[in-house]
Amino acid sequence: MIRIENLRKTYRAADGREVEALTDINLEIGAGEVFGIIGRSGAGKSTLIRTLNLLERPSAGRVLVDGEDITTLDSEGLYALRRRVGMIFQHFNLLNAKTVADNIDWPLKATGHTNAAARAARVQELLALVGLSEHGHKYPSQLSGGQKQRVGIARALANRPQLLLCDEATSALDPETTQSILRLLLDINRQLGLTIVLITHEMQVIRTICDRVAVIDGGRIVESGKVVDVFLHPQHPVTRSMVAQSDALAAASFDPAHAYMSDKLRGTLARLTYIGDVTYQPILSRIMAGAKVQVTILQGEVSSIKDVPFGQLLLELEGGEDDIRAVFAELDRHQIHHEVLQ
Numbered sequence: 001m002i003r004i005e006n007l008r009k010t011y012r013a014a015d016g017r018e019v020e021a022l023t024d025i026n027l028e029i030g031a032g033e034v035f036g037i038i039g040r041s042g043a044g045k046s047t048l049i050r051t052l053n054l055l056e057r058p059s060a061g062r063v064l065v066d067g068e069d070i071t072t073l074d075s076e077g078l079y080a081l082r083r084r085v086g087m088i089f090q091h092f093n094l095l096n097a098k099t100v101a102d103n104i105d106w107p108l109k110a111t112g113h114t115n116a117a118a119r120a121a122r123v124q125e126l127l128a129l130v131g132l133s134e135h136g137h138k139y140p141s142q143l144s145g146g147q148k149q150r151v152g153i154a155r156a157l158a159n160r161p162q163l164l165l166c167d168e169a170t171s172a173l174d175p176e177t178t179q180s181i182l183r184l185l186l187d188i189n190r191q192l193g194l195t196i197v198l199i200t201h202e203m204q205v206i207r208t209i210c211d212r213v214a215v216i217d218g219g220r221i222v223e224s225g226k227v228v229d230v231f232l233h234p235q236h237p238v239t240r241s242m243v244a245q246s247d248a249l250a251a252a253s254f255d256p257a258h259a260y261m262s263d264k265l266r267g268t269l270a271r272l273t274y275i276g277d278v279t280y281q282p283i284l285s286r287i288m289a290g291a292k293v294q295v296t297i298l299q300g301e302v303s304s305i306k307d308v309p310f311g312q313l314l315l316e317l318e319g320g321e322d323d324i325r326a327v328f329a330e331l332d333r334h335q336i337h338h339e340v341l342q
């Protein structure tokens with residue numbers, strides 16, 4: 001669906017200096033995917049997502065949408081592209097002087113739909129899709145933040161785009177409202193087969209709805225892959241620190257020096273990671289029943305990343321070196337990943 005090749009973007013700052021916001025970005029995003037781009041402030045997230053509908057023009061490189069290089073489009077091509085690509089924003093960008101229904105109607109009018117009855121029916125359909133059927137007559141100032149973002153989503157979907165870009169769409173919302181908006185985005189992705197690309201600085205957002213993720217830092221992609229892999233086995237220091245800040249994965253950031261004083265540790269400290277069905281199987285107890293190794297559970301968690309269950313356990317193993325090695329070999333055989341921490 002989207003292929004980004006050797007993308008570069010430089011800005012000229014007010015003092016005349018060149019700021020390189022994006023350097024050598026290469027990414028592929030499949031049709032129907034929910035793809036997240038995560039990074040700290042100033043990493044280049046907004047610049048990157050805005051190149052996907054040419055709100056920002058790249059300085060070099062290509063952006064292919066369904067095989068077509070959008071950087072070469074003329075104004076007519078650009079107009080057609082903007083119908084195929086919807087966008088929602090952190091601060092909603094609604095027209096405050098217009099009702100909810102008129103906000104949603106506006107992109108339909110702007111793209112030349114002259115049949116008022118057909119437009120009104122489409123607006124009703126969109127209101128129902130985002131759960132706001134009763135609110136069409138209201139003005140944005142009469143809505144909560146979550147409801148405003150629902151209007152933003154309905155407006156972005158009005159022209160039936162294939163791709164939805166979400167620019168920090170839940171950053172201005174409280175955690176509960178964030179979850180309800182993320183659930184709505186996921187429903188829309190599944191119901192309509194819509195491809196979604198989102199940028200965020202919150203791992204929790206990535207973990208809730210994304211299939212794959214790219215981590216951006218200093219204008220470069222430093223890590224990318226399936227969310228389960230990047231979450232449970234982060235490689236780059238930036239990714240590690242973002243995972244560590246994500247509460248639900250506190251186990252992944254367990255620091256033995258703090259939580260369990262090193263001088264008290266008698267055996268081998270290891271972290272086990274289970275992904276998928278093995279999470280709910282008693283594999284560890286079976287292995288330990290036959291092993292000459294004592295195990296102490298220091299920390300543990302069972303949770304899920306999107307639809308994929310996972311478990312993490314922090315264990316101290318006491319026994320002979322060969323016996324511990326045999327336990328690790330058995331774990332490997334059952335696709336339970338182990339990492340020796342100390």
Ligand SMILES: Nc1ncnc2c1ncn2[C@@H]1O[C@H](COP(=O)(O)OP(=O)(O)OP(=O)(O)O)[C@@H](O)[C@H]1O
Binds near residue numbers: 019041042046
């Ligand atoms: N119009 C501009 N002129 C000059 N520099 C810019 C401009 N827009 C962005 N930059 C710079 O480009 C870099 C990337 O900015 P960008 O807004 O894409 O990052 P971001 O990851 O979205 O950050 P945030 O999460 O804070 O919005 C930053 O160093 C920023 O200062």
